[in-house]
Amino acid sequence: MSNDTFPSIRLRRLRKTPALRDLVRENAVTMNDLIYPIFVEEDIEDALPVSSMPGINRIPEKKLAAEIKAIAADGVKAIMMFGVSHKKDATGSDAWNPDGLTARMIKRAKDTAPDMVVMADTCFCEYTDHGHCGVIEHGHVHNDMTLQNLARQSVNSARAGADVIAPSAMMDGQIAAIREGLDEAGFTDTPIMAYSSKFASAFYGPFRAAAGCELKGDRKTYQMDPFNGREALRESMLDEAEGADILMVKPGLPYLDVLARVRENTLLPLAVYQVSGEYAMIKFAAAAGALDEKRIVRETLGGFKRAGADLILTYFARDIGREGF
Numbered sequence: 001m002s003n004d005t006f007p008s009i010r011l012r013r014l015r016k017t018p019a020l021r022d023l024v025r026e027n028a029v030t031m032n033d034l035i036y037p038i039f040v041e042e043d044i045e046d047a048l049p050v051s052s053m054p055g056i057n058r059i060p061e062k063k064l065a066a067e068i069k070a071i072a073a074d075g076v077k078a079i080m081m082f083g084v085s086h087k088k089d090a091t092g093s094d095a096w097n098p099d100g101l102t103a104r105m106i107k108r109a110k111d112t113a114p115d116m117v118v119m120a121d122t123c124f125c126e127y128t129d130h131g132h133c134g135v136i137e138h139g140h141v142h143n144d145m146t147l148q149n150l151a152r153q154s155v156n157s158a159r160a161g162a163d164v165i166a167p168s169a170m171m172d173g174q175i176a177a178i179r180e181g182l183d184e185a186g187f188t189d190t191p192i193m194a195y196s197s198k199f200a201s202a203f204y205g206p207f208r209a210a211a212g213c214e215l216k217g218d219r220k221t222y223q224m225d226p227f228n229g230r231e232a233l234r235e236s237m238l239d240e241a242e243g244a245d246i247l248m249v250k251p252g253l254p255y256l257d258v259l260a261r262v263r264e265n266t267l268l269p270l271a272v273y274q275v276s277g278e279y280a281m282i283k284f285a286a287a288a289g290a291l292d293e294k295r296i297v298r299e300t301l302g303g304f305k306r307a308g309a310d311l312i313l314t315y316f317a318r319d320i321g322r323e324g325f
């Protein structure tokens with residue numbers, strides 16, 4: 001029937017004016033959706049610029065309160081906190097020390113901005129002298145020994161005031177172990193955002209510099225193979241079954257198919273992490289005059305929304321809060 005097609009159907013009718021396009025736009029990104037990752041280093045005096053991530057600094061712990069105020073003033077409503085430890089050891093024990101960097105920075109952030117959602121990245125790679133995400137036994141990261149420590153770290157972070165525990169170690173059973181640990185310690189209402197589909201990605205390169213990670217070797221025995229999609233779905237479904245409150249896909253741009261598949265298979269809120277390498281690519285390309293940074297950022301975040309993300313972790317959150325899209 002000619003009625004079902006051109007010339008009676010013309011999709012351009014709804015693209016005629018900015019107001020019409022605004023009316024029929026299917027997705028939106030606001031500051032309510034964005035989480036800003038920050039790196040806090042102990043025992044330094046001044047902010048340390050991360051050369052591979054223009055505009056991003058390691059924040060001195062001593063200046064954290066002022067920095068949190070500035071971040072809040074830019075309109076950021078949620079942060080993900082990473083510690084850059086000077087007290088590294090074989091197991092990353094400072095992460096569950098009640099007086100350690102993790103606990104101190106969370107407390108400081110919550111005291112400074114009580115309404116800000118403070119998420120605690122929960123892992124050991126910034127706290128171990130070998131840079132791996134857990135306990136090493138006979139040359140391998142030992143899954144079940146690491147689980148106990150993840151539970152300890154989570155309780156420590158919850159006690160310090162963290163609003164969300166976000167385990168990123170990719171150990172099997174980590175969500176169940178953390179849920180049990182939190183519940184036993186009385187933190188039944190503290191949610192877990194699982195880094196459920198975290199790939200062994202080269203896009204994390206600039207982060208390692210930012211977080212002061214001393215990794216020797218790689219993380220391929222616990223993070224996922226970048227070529228696997230079905231397995232990402234299994235990881236996500238297992239984390240949901242173990243009690244995760246929010247699922248995540250990391251990195252973002254090369255894994256939009258995973259995001260869309262997880263979206264179709266869960267009713268949980270879904271997060272995506274636009275990682276350091278994605279940030280660096282855009283920043284350096286824009287600095288070289290090859291791309292329009294603002295429009296590229298808008299388009300990438302729009303892609304995450306279209307694929308099914310509810311929450312977006314992005315190093316652009318502050319810029320967006322200050323300048324909009």
Ligand SMILES: [Zn+2]
Pocket residue numbers: 123124125126132133168169
């Ligand atoms: Zn880690």
